[in-house]
Amino acid sequence: MEKSVGITQDRSLLRYCVECGAKMAKSQKVCPACGEVQT
Numbered sequence: 001m002e003k004s005v006g007i008t009q010d011r012s013l014l015r016y017c018v019e020c021g022a023k024m025a026k027s028q029k030v031c032p033a034c035g036e037v038q039t
Helices: none
Strands: 014-016 023-025
């Protein structure tokens, strides 16, 4: 997996997509990987 510079230090700002499990920012409402809208 690639290292993500910038978001790695802020684990509290990360969450996982409910549909595909991809890491995404908590502020995002749509998963960038699969397009699933987060609830």
